[in-house]
Amino acid sequence: MIETVTPEPQAPRYDFRAAEPFWQQAWDKGGCFAVADVPADGRPKYYVLEMFPYPSGKIHMGHVRNYTLGDVVARYRRARGYNVLHPMGWDAFGLPAENAARERRTHPAAWTWANIRAMRAELQRMGLSIDWSREFATCQPEYYGHQQRLFLDFLAAGLVERRESWVNWDPVDGTVLANEQVIDGRGWRSGALIEKKKLSQWFFKITRFAPELLAALGELDRWPERVRLMQANWIGRSEGARIRFPLTTALAGFEDIEVYTTRPDTLFGMSFLALAPEHPLALSLAESNPEAAAFIAECRRLGTTAEAIETTEKRGFPTGLTVRHPFLPGRTVPVWIANFVLMEYGTGAIFGCPAHDQRDWDFATAYGLPILPVVSPAQGKMPETEAYTGPGTLTNSGFLDGLEVDAAKRAAIERLAEMGWGRGETNWRLRDWGISRQRYWGCPIPIIHCASCGAVPVPAGQLPVVLPDDVTFDLPGNPLDHHPTWKHVPCPRCTAPATRETDTCDTFVDSSWYFARFCAPHADSPVSREATDYWMPVDQYIGGIEHAILHLLYARFFTRAMQATGQISVAEPFAGLFTQGMVTHESYRGADGRWLYPTEIERRTDGTAFVAGTDEPVTIGRIEAMSKSKRNTIDPGAIIDRYGADTARWFILSDNPPERDMEWTEAGVAGAYRFTQRLYRLAEGVAAAHPGAADASGDGSAAARRLRRTTHRTIAAVTEALESFSFNVAVARLYELAGAMADAEKDAAAAPEDAALAVARLEALEMLTRLAAPMMPHLAEAMNALIARDSAVLVTDQPWPTFDPALTAAETVTIAVQVMGKLRGTVVFPPGTPAAEVIAAAEAEQNVARLLEGRRIVKRVHVPDRIVNFVLAS
RNA sequence: GCGGGCGUGGCGGAACCGGUAGACGCAGCAGACUUAAAAUCUGCCUCCCGGACGGGAGUGCGGGUUCGAUCCCCGCCGUCCGCACCA
Numbered sequence: 001m002i003e004t005v006t007p008e009p010q011a012p013r014y015d016f017r018a019a020e021p022f023w024q025q026a027w028d029k030g031g032c033f034a035v036a037d038v039p040a041d042g043r044p045k046y047y048v049l050e051m052f053p054y055p056s057g058k059i060h061m062g063h064v065r066n067y068t069l070g071d072v073v074a075r076y077r078r079a080r081g082y083n084v085l086h087p088m089g090w091d092a093f094g095l096p097a098e099n100a101a102r103e104r105r106t107h108p109a110a111w112t113w114a115n116i117r118a119m120r121a122e123l124q125r126m127g128l129s130i131d132w133s134r135e136f137a138t139c140q141p142e143y144y145g146h147q148q149r150l151f152l153d154f155l156a157a158g159l160v161e162r163r164e165s166w167v168n169w170d171p172v173d174g175t176v177l178a179n180e181q182v183i184d185g186r187g188w189r190s191g192a193l194i195e196k197k198k199l200s201q202w203f204f205k206i207t208r209f210a211p212e213l214l215a216a217l218g219e220l221d222r223w224p225e226r227v228r229l230m231q232a233n234w235i236g237r238s239e240g241a242r243i244r245f246p247l248t249t250a251l252a253g254f255e256d257i258e259v260y261t262t263r264p265d266t267l268f269g270m271s272f273l274a275l276a277p278e279h280p281l282a283l284s285l286a287e288s289n290p291e292a293a294a295f296i297a298e299c300r301r302l303g304t305t306a307e308a309i310e311t312t313e314k315r316g317f318p319t320g321l322t323v324r325h326p327f328l329p330g331r332t333v334p335v336w337i338a339n340f341v342l343m344e345y346g347t348g349a350i351f352g353c354p355a356h357d358q359r360d361w362d363f364a365t366a367y368g369l370p371i372l373p374v375v376s377p378a379q380g381k382m383p384e385t386e387a388y389t390g391p392g393t394l395t396n397s398g399f400l401d402g403l404e405v406d407a408a409k410r411a412a413i414e415r416l417a418e419m420g421w422g423r424g425e426t427n428w429r430l431r432d433w434g435i436s437r438q439r440y441w442g443c444p445i446p447i448i449h450c451a452s453c454g455a456v457p458v459p460a461g462q463l464p465v466v467l468p469d470d471v472t473f474d475l476p477g478n479p480l481d482h483h484p485t486w487k488h489v490p491c492p493r494c495t496a497p498a499t500r501e502t503d504t505c506d507t508f509v510d511s512s513w514y515f516a517r518f519c520a521p522h523a524d525s526p527v528s529r530e531a532t533d534y535w536m537p538v539d540q541y542i543g544g545i546e547h548a549i550l551h552l553l554y555a556r557f558f559t560r561a562m563q564a565t566g567q568i569s570v571a572e573p574f575a576g577l578f579t580q581g582m583v584t585h586e587s588y589r590g591a592d593g594r595w596l597y598p599t600e601i602e603r604r605t606d607g608t609a610f611v612a613g614t615d616e617p618v619t620i621g622r623i624e625a626m627s628k629s630k631r632n633t634i635d636p637g638a639i640i641d642r643y644g645a646d647t648a649r650w651f652i653l654s655d656n657p658p659e660r661d662m663e664w665t666e667a668g669v670a671g672a673y674r675f676t677q678r679l680y681r682l683a684e685g686v687a688a689a690h691p692g693a694a695d696a697s698g699d700g701s702a703a704a705r706r707l708r709r710t711t712h713r714t715i716a717a718v719t720e721a722l723e724s725f726s727f728n729v730a731v732a733r734l735y736e737l738a739g740a741m742a743d744a745e746k747d748a749a750a751a752p753e754d755a756a757l758a759v760a761r762l763e764a765l766e767m768l769t770r771l772a773a774p775m776m777p778h779l780a781e782a783m784n785a786l787i788a789r790d791s792a793v794l795v796t797d798q799p800w801p802t803f804d805p806a807l808t809a810a811e812t813v814t815i816a817v818q819v820m821g822k823l824r825g826t827v828v829f830p831p832g833t834p835a836a837e838v839i840a841a842a843e844a845e846q847n848v849a850r851l852l853e854g855r856r857i858v859k860r861v862h863v864p865d866r867i868v869n870f871v872l873a874s
Numbered sequence: 875g876c877g878g879g880c881g882u883g884g885c886g887g888a889a890c891c892g893g894u895a896g897a898c899g900c901a902g903c904a905g906a907c908u909u910a911a912a913a914u915c916u917g918c919c920u921c922c923c924g925g926a927c928g929g930g931a932g933u934g935c936g937g938g939u940u941c942g943a944u945c946c947c948c949g950c951c952g953u954c955c956g957c958a959c960c961a
Contacts, residue, residue, distance in 0.1 A: 655887085732887090
């Protein structure tokens with residue numbers, strides 16, 4: 001009988017499959033990451049927050065990157081002695097749940113909660129240092145009920161109002177969208193062409209805070225510059241004037257036309273006035289003038305997409321009306337309706353000065369209107385084929401002649417004010433935030449509509465207004481509206497039969513204050529003043545750049561509104577903001593052009609790719625953001641199964657700076673995995689040789705000094721790297737320390753009696769363990785368990801290492817020697833060696849001496865411990 | 875069009891305050907170990923000339939400042955992002 005022995009595949013030294021759950025339980029048992037709502041231990045606080053996820057059901061690599069970054073910060077701060085608040089929750093309202101309900105006949109709540117369960121489990125496998133006791137979902141009445149209370153407080157404070165307005169109607173989603181949610185004329189989710197519709201809507205008066213929201217950007221010095229710029233542009237402050245132009249003949253109740261301009265200085269160059277197609281006067285004209293009506297209808301057809309703006313010509317319709325000029329008695333100016341004038345900005349009407357505004361120039365050229373220059377350029381001369389918009393001196397402008405542009409603006413405004421024709425005005429691009437959505441799966445707006453009392457707030461005692469469970473999705477429109485009983489309630493004021501508001505809040509409302517709720521998630525008021533006084537603002541907020549405007553601006557508004565209504569004492573929610581890059585991957589297509597998942601292909605050694613198990617060639621496409629449509633996604637769960645959470649975390653951190661897009665590669669993860677094994681082997685080696693409480697006296701051996709220097713330099717470098725979000729550099733420094741430790745193992749093998757080296761090796765390992773812990777927490781615990789004198793102390797509970805500056809000092813420095821700025825050799829000296837000595841040696845250096853021979857040295861530059869440069873006569 | 879960022883080996887990237895450019899990783903090549911492979915370890919790895927020593931070029935391109943520039947200044951080119959008829 002022949003016994004076949006199949007060799008077992010060599011088991012990895014470090015078994016992450018057993019270790020990771022084990023240490024997660026240990027942290028859990030130790031309550032490591034739980035903090036009090038109001039800690040009284042006197043430690044400094046640090047609030048780390050990553051943007052909470054929408055519970056789609058599966059985490060993706062973007063989440064892994066986001067939460068890894070946050071976890072490194074949280075664990076690092078914790079080791080530095082801070083009380084760290086690091087919570088997690090769910091942005092749980094929103095359309096996908098309703099779509100799922102329609103498609104699969106499940107209930108949005110059931111779908112959402114199943115997703116939350118799945119995603120929580122996946123996140124927990126990552127080993128994040130989260131205080132899970134603070135978890136909540138925004139779809140819980142315990143959360144959104146408080147949101148209703150905030151809504152009513154804001155209403156009482158005059159920060160909410162209901163008004164009729166033109167809205168962006170998404171015909172596919174069947175709901176209203178905010179301007180910010182309309183991209184190139186299409187819905188940000190559905191991609192459907194947006195229609196204009198008039199509805200009664202609830203608005204948060206964000207414009208009330210426009211000046212503060214703009215001014216405070218200047219103090220957010222731990223925000224990326226570009227986010228602040230984007231917000232500033234979005235808020236869009238402009239200074240100008242509002243001017244009333246009297247019509248020479250009143251028409252249908254209109255006696256004048258109001259215009260907003262930033263260039264009142266160019267009034268003398270005015271050659272027309274133009275109305276937006278939606279301007280009330282234009283609409284009024286259209287009633288009696290079919291040509292005007294036809295023109296307006298045509299304008300409406302043309303969208304405001306980027307392409308449309310680029311390609312659409314400026315077109316207008318002469319109304320036959322004229323207005324009087326403020327500064328030129330007797331002068332009349334024609335009134336046009338023009339397709340390029342926006343109703344939403346300013347007054348919906350402009351005055352045109354073609355010489356100094358490109359759009360007006362284009363318009364005037366098309367219709368043969370006069371172009372009269374009134375600003376002569378400070379330098380050069382007036383361009384002949386375009387408008388001049390630069391600085392200069394006023395001409396052809398009566399009392400403004402000779403003034404510079406800025407002075408002329410002031411003078412013109414002053415004169416207009418004296419005449420009673422106009423005044424200076426600051427205008428904002430930002431518009432109020434319409435929050436009404438005709439949707440079921442959102443926070444109900446706590447209002448009751450009564451025929452006699454109007455819109456009545458739901459009394460505090462009746463909150464929360466809870467969503468009904470028994471809804472159906474078989475009709476188009478809002479299920480809340482279809483519900484047989486839910487909306488029928490007595491008026492709280494007069495008890496007459498009334499109806500509930502059936503609109504729910506835009507889900508951006510839910511995410512506008514969750515960070516404050518996390519401070520005391522079980523408080524019976526929306527936020528706990530004590531807890532937020534302790535924890536707010538968020539010290540480090542981390543998320544995607546895609547939220548640079550909407551979410552962050554809304555959250556800033558909400559915080560100010562909460563401050564105004566006395567709920568919170570801070571004005572700004574996020575003291576520090578970090579925006580991470582995307583995770584990208586190669587994309588693959590089969591012979592027929594279909595997209596293929598990375599798991600469906602195999603790479604051959606020559607770099608070509610084939611459909612796994614076949615000879616069908618695969619085209620390797622661009623590296624781009626992971627997306628379901630391109631199928632270039634990697635499932636984090638599969639990566640953790642195969643390599644473990646630490647490997648995934650380490651690779652994500654090591655690849656590149658976190659603000660840039662990173663490319664996920666199989667080779668990169670494999671490399672990270674090898675390193676985890678290498679570290680563990682190293683730890684085993686050192687632990688096995690660990691001589692016990694050896695004490696090294698004196699300076700020790702050169703090998704010991706060398707290792708200690710690297711160790712302490714690494715502590716300094718990793719600390720600095722983590723402080724500055726340079727996680728890839730921290731990783732590089734740890735690779736170096738590991739390399740130095742491997743060298744030391746060889747030194748130790750050659751000199752087993754070197755007690756100082758044994759101590760240095762143990763020190764290096766301990767420090768490496770603690771420095772790596774924020775990034776690879778499970779492995780760090782396992783390594784710590786190998787060497788710990790007191791195995792009960794988790795690395796997670798150990799303080800951040802400090803370095804001894806004396807030990808980081810180099811024994812020798814290599815000084816570069818240049819001749820005429822070119823490197824020609826090096827000399828080695830102890831640091832601080834006097835210039836004369838170094839220069840002499842540099843001159844004597846073989847190769848340098850050869851080049852200096854027969855030449856006159858004009859200058860000897862010496863930078864201590866760095867460089868010597870000889871400048872020769874030519 | 876306006877605003878902002880970024881251009882460094884085959885790739886990701888590093889570089890203190892203007893002071894040895896290319897740390898560290900990935901890929902690649904060579905070698906050791908092995909019956910073999912995997913794993914591991916060692917070495918090489920910007921380009922060009924040269925056996926080595928050495929020399930030349932080099933941080934998108936062109937100029938400037940400086941003893942010395944990836945870094946500061948001027949002018950281009952490319953690329954990415956945001957906003958976009960905002961008066």
